[in-house]
Amino acid sequence: MNAVIPGTSLAIRPENFPDPIEDLPVNGTAKAVFAGGCFWCVEAVYLNLEGVNAVVSGYAGGHAAQANYEAVCTGTTGHAEVIEVEYNSAVISFGELLKVFFSVAHDPTHKDRQGNDRGTQYRSAVFYHDNAEKTVATAYIEQLNNAGAFIAPIATTVEPLETFFPAEDYHQNFARRNPTQGYVTHVAKPKVEKLIHAFPDKLKTRTP
Template identity: 60%
Template sequence: MNNMPDPEIKLPPEQDRGEVVLAAGCFWCVEAVFQALAGVEDVTSGYAGGDADTANYQAVCTGRTGHAEVIRVRYDPAVVSFGTLLKVFFAVAHDPTQLNRQGNDLGPQYRSAVFVADDEQRRVAQAYIEQLDRSGVFGAPIATKLEPLKAFHEAEAYHQDFAINNPSQPYVCMVAQPKLDKLARQFPGHLAGD
């Protein structure tokens, strides 16, 4: 998707909190994409959208908790912008036109969402979704929702750094690795170590 436009509305670095929570399907593979970006300091898999007492993998997998599998990205706005993170989110991390699913992963826990922490994040993300819909780059309406970030709940330890720790796991090979290959093709110069 090399015709993916940059966001027209930008979040100035001085207004950027340096943290965003994103939902884009299984957190194992989304985490791997954002860990590969220059300027990203930490990526943590977790849950958002539901209550603390149901923020565990077994409960979230039922699809009845209100939670989505998410990642929390902490980054240096002087190195990577909120807009670049949004562009990677839409272009590489998942298919934002799918409602409550990513590939074979079905249910609201796999929804596409930006969990906005403040009005500036909401303004920039909403403008970018509208811009992408106008551009027709996806050929279908974007299903991504903007949801208020009420709380982020860190996932169990075995979910953290999953693709890094399990590179030969079949799901990682079939889902995460193609995303990483796409990231390298579409975002040269934005990768950690470049």
């Protein structure tokens, strides 16, 4: 039986997290879009991964024709805070990005919230560009549920990406530019530390 890790819904330690059985083929530079609560924190994690060329915080999944921080924060537009990850699939695969997403970047068992942040804008979601991404993401969620990776069911939705709206400039690379800000210190920094501990072989030797 898996031992529950204190303070989290994880039943399997991140360093022992299963690799996806299904993955996308190597196909040069690609993009992936994930929602896992506050984009400052998820962005901070992915910027440290070898093979990740760029990360842009933004909004996706809403019904409104435009998205901005003030509107999205009301929870009425349907958008989620997301990150768009540009990556080199020859170095890090879509499946490996998913593994980091589920194991350290956020808690996928929480519906419409992460920590004290509540609302559909903070939902857990994978936004897919095509059916291949949808298939891999859906299969991995099923794999993790079957493996008992969490003590609660995964609440992550798998949604089609219709439009990605980049967030305002002051949100980009926020954690690195504001390392002493309270939210960064208490929420983003522990996620990065968890990544460093669990996946040292996936880290950039130099960070931007």
